[in-house]
Amino acid sequence: MxxxxxxxxxxxxxxxxxxxxxxxxxxxxxxxxxxxxxxxxxxxxxxxxxxxxxxxxxxxxxxxxxxxxxxxxxxxxxxxxxxxDGAEYVRIGEWMQRQKLSSDVYGSGDFVQAFEKRVADLLGFEDACFMPTGTMGQLIALRIQADASGVRTVGVHPSSHHVLHEDDSYAVLHQLRAVYLGPWTRPLLAEDVAQAKEALGTVSVELPVRWLGGQLPTWEQLTALKRACRERKVKLHMDGARLWESQPFYGRSYADICRGFDSVYVSFYKQVGGIGGAMLVGGRDFIRESRVWRHRHGGNLYQLAPYVASAAMRLDxxxxxxxxxxxxxxxxxxxxxxxxxxxxxxxxxxxxxxxxxxxxxxxxxxxxxxxxxxxxxxxxxxxxxxxxxxxxxxxxxxxxxxxxxxxxxxxxxxxxxxxxxx
The missing domain is CATH 3.90.1150.10 (Aspartate Aminotransferase, domain 1)
Structure with missing residues (x-):
């Protein structure tokens, strides 16, 4: 046998x-x-x-x-x-009633905007914009940064969500081009950015790397990566779909982990358990432009409050x-x-x-x-x-x-x- x-x-x-x-x-x-x-x-x-x-x-x-x-x-x-699923929808409605919350209109409303501010503060950024999906939020971040730099190449890990799970949307919708940095076998590091043979407009880093079983760079490696991007004047974006789970490894605040990134996306259905939705955070001007791009992407849902409430009641x-x-x-x-x-x-x-x-x-x-x-x-x-x-x-x-x-x-x-x- x-x-x-x-x-x-x-x-x-x-x-x-x-x-x-x-x-x-x-x-x-x-x-x-x-x-x-x-x-x-x-x-x-x-x-x-x-x-x-x-x-x-x-x-x-x-x-x-x-x-x-x-x-x-x-x-x-x-x-x-x-x-x-039905039981979760009932819980969302009951939670909103207990909180005496009113709904929004196309994302405009005290409740939605207060939650955006709360997440921005938690991650150490000036502002935030709630997105129906993480894919939409990340595409918007890469597009804004490419337009600002005039460089349409995006450095990514070979297992990046951008290249594996989005039907080439970064290229088809925004004419961006992915440049693979580093081997599949480990997270993306500073040396991968420093040794890139092409000019990079943006580097997108996933923390942690899902296809490596949730691996993370060490704190020293992450700090060096931030420094390498800063020295090369490359914008640094975080695919933080699972950022929440990374905090115990680093033993630092979310704001400390995010410091040095130009933009960060976090998910509210992965780990948090919400029914959907994501948040894109960054500087005030960046987020103002993100709201315009959310509209262009068809992401201005008439009412975002049910998604935001699902995230807000579960986050803490x-x-x-x-x-x-x-x-x-x-x-x-x-x-x-x-x-x-x-x-x-x-x-x-x-x-x-x-x-x-x-x-x-x-x-x-x-x-x-x-x-x-x-x-x-x-x-x-x-x-x-x-x-x-x-x-x-x-x-x-x-x-x-x-x-x-x-x-x-x-x-x-x-x-x-x-x-x-x-």
Missing amino acids: LDKRISRSEFLALSSLLAGSTLFPSRGDAAPDGGVAPVRGAGKPASARPPDGGVTASAPPSQAEHAWLRRGCTASLAAGSTAE PALAAIPGYVKRAKALTALLAADPRVTVLPQPVQTNMFHVFLRGSPGAYTRQRDRIAREDKVWVAGGFGQTRVPGVVSTELQVGEGLGSLGDAEAARAFLRLLDAS
Whole structure:
């Protein structure tokens, strides 16, 4: 019988992996759950069946059945919530009534603007503009900075959201050109900017790097990166989709972390748990122009208040919980990495998210995940992606409110049940 165990040294030796071109998905193929993207066309869901239709080997469960299974779980190791959406909408309305808040008109209103000011102050900037999506906010930031500098090149990490998940919008809509800086295997550093062979108008940095399992540069490396951009007169933008989770690693205020960036975007549905929306922060003139570009992008929703309320009512509790989530992630990854069949990236974990690599096939692990969900009521992974290493798959886990009262040892045991599929 084939030995399914894989040592860390063996895994790291397999074509220079854990990152780099071996895990580089084809454009548009990135798995929505954070696993490395599957081969194009593979794993298409079967036709939807009623939730009680059962799961058989010959008929893979549909997305609707997966959603039904997840809703039936009492704990989750994957990002997202098992809660019913309708209940969240009711909570938003009740919270607004308790706060005696009135709605806005196209983003103009005391409540929306007060929340913008609050986030700007938290991150150490003069002003902020609420955006319906992070993609919109980041495109606007890159466009304004390119127009100001007259240089339309944007330095990015090879795994940047701009180039993997936005259908080339930076190029198609704004005629910007991406320049890859540094290797996939580590975060973007000052030396990558200093050694760039092309003139750069802007550098966009993701903190933390999602496709590296939430890795971050050290404080000294981050400081050097800011200095390198300043010396080259390059604008520095932060893709802070998961910035909130980075604070425990640095042990500094959000304003300290953001100082030296010209603009920052943060998300309100990742980790915070809001129904959507993002914030773009920067200088007063920059934000004034951002509001014009939000209108040009069709982002001036008639009422933003429901999105803002969802973020505002969740932000403080979410930020207070993050240090505990990071602590639990460290304990959980130590338990998982103790099994020689499991490889965790990064190790030690730096935020509350991480990637896990296993030997086997995505289909087998998906079937076993669903079995665990039915039997143990634990959603142990969002999905599994085939890496470019034959026989190695990956999945992304995140410790958050979805884990609930499930203990670390229980969570590890539930996840390791996946290995029964191999």
